[in-house]
Amino acid sequence: MIHPLDLEVPLExxxxxxxxxxxxxxxxxxxxxxxxxxxILPTGSGKSLCYQxxxxxxxxxxxxxxxxxxxxxxxxxxxxxxxxxxxxxLHSFLTTEERRFIFHNLRSLDLLYISPExxxxxxxxxxxxxxxxxxxxxxxAHCISQWGHEFRTDYLKLGxxxxxxxxxxxxxVSATATPQVQExxxxxxxxxxxxxxxxPMDKPNIQLSMSIRRNESEKLxxxxxxxxxxxxxxxxxxxxxxxAEKVCYELKEHNLGRIGFYxxxxxxxxxxxxxxxxxxNELDVICCTSAFGMGIDxxxxxxxxxxxxxxxIESFIQEIGRAGRDGRECTSLLLYSPGDDRLPRMFIESExxxxxxxxxxxxxxxxxxxxxxxxxxxxLELSESQYNFLKYQMESxxxxxxxxxxxxxxxxxxxxxxxxEKKQTHLQRMLEVLHTEGCRRNELYRxxxxxxxxxxxxxxxxxxxxxxxxxxxxxxxxxxxxxWHERLQALLLPGGFHDG
Numbered sequence: 359m360i361h362p363l364d365l366e367v368p369l370e371x372x373x374x375x376x377x378x379x380x381x382x383x384x385x386x387x388x389x390x391x392x393x394x395x396x397x398i399l400p401t402g403s404g405k406s407l408c409y410q411x412x413x414x415x416x417x418x419x420x421x422x423x424x425x426x427x428x429x430x431x432x433x434x435x436x437x438x439x440x441x442x443x444x445x446x447x448l449h450s451f452l453t454t455e456e457r458r459f460i461f462h463n464l465r466s467l468d469l470l471y472i473s474p475e476x477x478x479x480x481x482x483x484x485x486x487x488x489x490x491x492x493x494x495x496x497x498x499a500h501c502i503s504q505w506g507h508e509f510r511t512d513y514l515k516l517g518x519x520x521x522x523x524x525x526x527x528x529x530x531v532s533a534t535a536t537p538q539v540q541e542x543x544x545x546x547x548x549x550x551x552x553x554x555x556x557x558p559m560d561k562p563n564i565q566l567s568m569s570i571r572r573n574e575s576e577k578l579x580x581x582x583x584x585x586x587x588x589x590x591x592x593x594x595x596x597x598x599x600x601x602a603e604k605v606c607y608e609l610k611e612h613n614l615g616r617i618g619f620y621x622x623x624x625x626x627x628x629x630x631x632x633x634x635x636x637x638x639n640e641l642d643v644i645c646c647t648s649a650f651g652m653g654i655d656x657x658x659x660x661x662x663x664x665x666x667x668x669x670x671i672e673s674f675i676q677e678i679g680r681a682g683r684d685g686r687e688c689t690s691l692l693l694y695s696p697g698d699d700r701l702p703r704m705f706i707e708s709e710x711x712x713x714x715x716x717x718x719x720x721x722x723x724x725x726x727x728x729x730x731x732x733x734x735x736x737x738l739e740l741s742e743s744q745y746n747f748l749k750y751q752m753e754s755x756x757x758x759x760x761x762x763x764x765x766x767x768x769x770x771x772x773x774x775x776x777x778x779e780k781k782q783t784h785l786q787r788m789l790e791v792l793h794t795e796g797c798r799r800n801e802l803y804r805x806x807x808x809x810x811x812x813x814x815x816x817x818x819x820x821x822x823x824x825x826x827x828x829x830x831x832x833x834x835x836x837x838x839x840x841x842w843h844e845r846l847q848a849l850l851l852p853g854g855f856h857d858g
Contacts, residue, residue, distance in 0.1 A: 401534075418491060496547070503542040516546070571694070589642075715739075751773055
């Protein structure tokens with residue numbers, strides 16, 4: 359075992375760095391000592407290094423559960439570019455032949471990225487029984503608490519996978535998690551005694567600003583005027599795909615830079631092309647939904663703008679953290695007009711079933727004498743998220759020995775109501791940051807840590823309104839531009855962006 363004082367040697371050997379960023383060395387030392395750990399480090403602090411370096415130093419394979427395909431692809435590409443070839447990602451973009459190749463060569467890998475859904479497939483679980491798993495990582499671990507209860511319930515089954523794999527050491531990493539979310543993460547993973555390594559989540563180089571406009575039209579005009587004074591990479595977040603596209607075209611018509619849009623409704627190839635254009639400085643501004651940004655390692659983003667109100671503080675902190683990863687000055691701007699909270703409230707209602715839908719689902723399950731498939735629930739008009747919630751709750755209840763329909767109904771309604779209350783609380787906290795009369799930085803982070811670090815630039819618009827006058831005039835060095843067919847080749851052929 360390498361002594362902690364000597365970790366700089368493999369760090370420079372594999373990654374070319376001579377020093378660690380704050381928190382990295384402590385987390386890596388814990389991992390090498392095979393201690394279960396939950397590490398909370400700010401966005402842009404190099405969380406991935408905390409498991410990538412140990413994966414090259416420990417015998418066996420490191421499994422990394424990752425939420426997004428684009429995140430897996432980028433990280434595999436970066437590691438291979440640094441000469442680390444024994445790394446792969448299993449995802450739906452791969453051909454059957456590519457997946458089969460990875461399955462048959464698991465023993466030769468140092469690190470495997472995989473989604474929770476693919477990890478839970480019977481064939482994958484069987485294949486992993488024949489390899490030594492030296493470390494089990496949950497990247498972006500807040501997704502367990504944020505998505506696991508409705509949207510992606512397979513996140514709540516990762517604890518079972520850990521047991522099947524003979525309980526390898528665990529590392530869960532995230533940039534944002536309240537103490538309550540930290541407890542939920544470890545509870546769901548079955549590792550409540552894991553050591554917590556919690557570092558300040560606030561980034562001193564980010565200036566916070568929020569502007570309340572009278573209506574949607576005024577909000578758009580404010581955005582146009584603001585962007586007309588900026589010349590630097592910027593991300594604009596929207597809660598609506600349609601609005602992201604509409605505002606993108608509006609900004610283009612006013613010649614406010616090279617602008618593109620990105621959302622989950624686009625074809626995968628189109629999403630990858632837009633992402634690469636932004637990364638290569640061929641686009642100045644991205645109008646995007648939350649589908650864009652997680653794990654994006656573009657160090658020179660100066661502006662992160664929210665056109666719509668995020669549903670929770672954790673999402674907001676994650677997204678503004680994508681600015682200023684190079685440690686230089688950057689700004690967050692949130693725009694709000696009366697009634698903007700209706701959209702997140704509508705999303706909360708759509709994510710969870712109504713009482714009538716819960717009752718009808720339990721009735722169907724009783725009639726079918728099994729948990730009905732989503733196709734058998736057509737008359738209930740359930741969204742995928744609502745169905746996943748009901749299915750998981752019924753599976754969990756039956757595993758606990760609860761089979762009486764009335765008891766099932768009571769338990770499921772109670773759980774549904776608790777989840778809805780939690781979501782409404784998260785939204786209310788975001789509104790409190792917006793409407794605070796005091797320092798926004800203090801209000802934003804008070805649920806996460808006892809104090810904030812001294813800001814390196816302007817703190818927030820409440821402390822100094824001149825933050826709205828901050829401008830960025832940075833000349834972007836465009837990297838070598840590929841033709842459209844070269845990009846498609848890079849995206850689609852083995853050895854390109856999708857090479858796992």
